[in-house]
Amino acid sequence: MRVSIPWLKKFVNIKQTTEELADMLSMLGLEAEAPESTSFTGIVVGKVITAEKHPNADRLKLCTVSDGQNEFQVVCGATNVATNQRVPFAKIGAVLGDDFIIKKAKIRGERSFGMICSEKELGLSEEHEGIMILDDNAKIGTDFEEYLKSNLEYLEIDLTPNRPDCMSHVGVAREIAVKTGQKLDFKNAKNRNVKKNEVSELLSIKIEDKNDCPRYIAGLVKNISVGPSPKWLQDLLASSGQRSINNIVDISNYVLLEMGHPTHIFDFDKVPSNTIGIRKAKKGECVTTLDDEKRTLTNQLVITDGKNPIGIAGIMGGLDSAVTDKTLTVLIESAYFNPITIRRSAKSLGMSTEASKRFERGADPQGAEHAYWRVVGLLEELAGGEWIPGIIDEYPKKISQNTITLTREKINILSGCDLSDTFVKDTLSHLEIDIKKDGKYNWTCIPPSFRPDLEREVDLIEECCRVYGYDEISSSFHYGGLYDLAEVDSEDVLSSIAKTMSGLGFRQCYLNSLTDEKTSNLLGAHSVAMQNPLSSSMSHLRTSLFPGLLETLNYNIRNGTSNVNLFEIGKEYRPGKMYDEVVHLTGVMHGEWLSKSVHNDDQHHSIYSLKGIINALFNRLNVNNISFSTLDDDLYEYGLSIKFGKTIIGHCGKMSQSFLKILNLDIDDVYGFDIELDSITSAMKIITNYESIVHYPKVDRDINFVLEDEIHSGDVVNAIMKACSEYLIAVQPVNIYQHESLGDNKKSVTFHLEFQSVVKTLEEAEINSAMNDITAIITKQFDAKLRD
């Protein structure tokens, strides 16, 4: 909301600069910002002396512009240029934007010494239709930057929804007065004598539901003349960013911006029934609003002429009953509508107006009356109207303020600082909070009707604290709380997994958990859909981390990084009776894990580097008992299940081309893995018991078998482990050799065995006997031959 500083000055003394004022209001809870001034060089306020058609071009004008000392011939393309205007005039040598320098020019045969600028050319707005027209009082020759500064006397306030009272100049001025200890210089318009209530014979009001419309005030003013507003009113409106329409509309806007209460002015002759009804719309009813939009209604609250809607209550009036140049008698509406009713209407119509914003936050039920009298007075003063004596004030549901007891004890506990009795009482009364009873340790208070946000004791404590200044409350660093038994942070493990993956050469990603429907259902999964998605590409929650990671992989490859290892720790989401949010660790890798150098050849990722990484990760996490088994899945060209004990906790493999194609990714040789973390965090031994180091020597032996080609080395390893479990601590295949000399479809595999005892040094004979056992079993089980 734009607040004009000259307007505020009508109600309160302001000595601060705009920036200081913005700061002060911000520290009171009204987030305010001063406009930024722009700097210009070589631009002055010029006056258009002549503006005639360019002799050689229909669309151009040939003007003479004065800078107060000299006159310049200028060719101008704008249609709105006219004599006597004050305009921003860029002289020769002026700089527009970053580097556009104004030079002498010849346009269609006529010389031009400078330029008359539009707001867009000056970088002030996007407005480029025509030149910018300045205030008539602007002094010719004034530096344009100076001129602008004097027009920048306003603040932009971003109000929180609890402060409808500050959606007005009086409201903001009251805050300034409270903080600076001044008395607010504002009096509501006086109520007039309404004993002779003529208006009640001319007009009747029918409220259908008092909950929707607790109060409706109406009255009539006749013989008005519609015309332009006086200059002071136009200026005041302009200073808070409002355009002047005509005196009648301006009066309503003026009252709204002054005291915050929305009123509406109807052309009474367009309400021939002499009846105003307030009721819920019937489904399908229509009304064309002031903005010339035909609105089809459902059940919004409407104002009717007793029969048909002539306006949408609290939001916008109807076009048919609007004031025109010919209007003679006007009906003033000043009401208090239920905030929820107005909010629902506005939401359902997708409308947000100055009126609806105030009503839905809570207008002032007493303000309705003050606003009525204010409008009546202004119509007489500015439109020559004659008030028809009387007021119709339907007030079926009285709105009253809570009585609140404020206690010293609660002030002390919540504020944690020493607010004196005097300070508390002064603050409350400056805020127009009525102190009914002034007790020793407590105060009985009634807030004013314009503060619907003050309902409870804490609300009053907040008022005291914010006026005192939050920054004045000393921070306490001495809290003596309880020692509490520590709970393990269940996500500490995620952080250590991230560190491990990083150590293994992977980069952590954070990816969007919203995706499109096709991707979320890719793997045959059911997904959670949004009712109101931002776009079709973000309509569902993801069911796998793979698509996002693969797209990121692709993105980075396209941007020149060919060796990419990425991982994410994040949630997958699934629908169900209760929604499932399951944490996964998913990774993708592509290219080389060791690049070529003078020392070594390049090493490309393969299913084996993948297995190595997974093993290293689990090893680091102290999860033993991990095994792999082959997996047939559309995700992978060839893949493996990852098992912890007997439970499958994830899978890995070479990503299939068909899957990458579905994602529209033109990459190959991508390896990936996906591990469900929830199921293994329990398997992790966070605290491992120390195991004593074995001091007896380790004995290494190699054994070489000639095997049928199709026999898997892993099966042989398992068999060896089984054959001799006492001292054998590790078996690894270390060499595979194929040669025709071995026979058809044969291979020779060397296994490296490690023996160790925890209690003694092993004898040669013990190892030999173990080796013999192994040889016997393997040769038999796999029809293998020992190779020497």
Place this chain on the structure above:
Amino acid sequence: MTINESIESVRKSFRTDLDSFPSDPKEIDSLRSVYFGRKGLIAGLYISLADLPNNEKPEAGQSINNFKKKLQTDFDAKASTVIDVASTTHNQSFDLSLPGFPITNGSIHPLQQTLDEIKSIFKSVGFKVAYGPEIEDDYHNFEALNIPKHHPARDMQDTFFVKDNIVLRTHTSNVQIHLMEEREPPLRYIVPGRVYRNESVSYKSYCLFHQIEGLFVDKNVSMADLKGILEYFVKQFFGESTVMRFRPSFFPFTEPSAEVDIWDKKRGKWMEILGCGMIDPNVFENVGYDSSIWHGYAFGMGIERMTMLKYGIDDIRLFYQNDIRFLEQF
């Protein structure tokens, strides 16, 4: 002895020599001549060819050729590894300007780093950590937090709806309610997590972000305590000389409410970093705590925003683009 037997005997001796391969270059050279020298064992094999009948010579010659090739490859391979080690030990004529092995390293996402740092600061002063669901019912995300339906405060957070009554949480404050429903006071927790806003994506807003929420409930908790904990946090996180201010604000679930700004020297203006306040008595009543006895504070901040301010990042989308040229800086 047939040719094949001769080859086999040379092979056996060669295997033994490979196992006890010398490390001294001179010894390697002499071993090389034992096999490949003019009077070496391989040469001897060729000589014995002469004794064979002519029709057997080609095949036997071929076997010896193959055998020689294999032996030479194995010998060179072994020698090259040993010679490298040898040169290292003796440090002779070694090009130390060569780069090391091209070892790749990974990285931790900046948001994870910030999250870890923030958590550790609050853990150091006695906060525990709790988590909660992202798909949440309207009650826990809004109503229990004193944000009734049709309240203008709902406009402060554009919401994704899964069903009429189910939303993607708009803040981590839903976990406040779960915690207080499940536990008796006093309690002191921080709650990190992912939250969603139905706002169009731009440099300053993304459809989701990460929040960390703090909550402290006890009998005697004041604004002064809230200021103390946040001052401690801000100075730990942004540095001791950070200038900050507490500005009154409005949140439905706190009263009084405040926002904290820090002074950004580069931009020359105040930057909002977090919202906070004293827990609203309505929230206490909703979870069955007696608000005449229990008081508390709560605060919430955006992890993206904290990271952006700390590192001068000006586009929130960078966090979700995961460009390696961005990630590798952290």
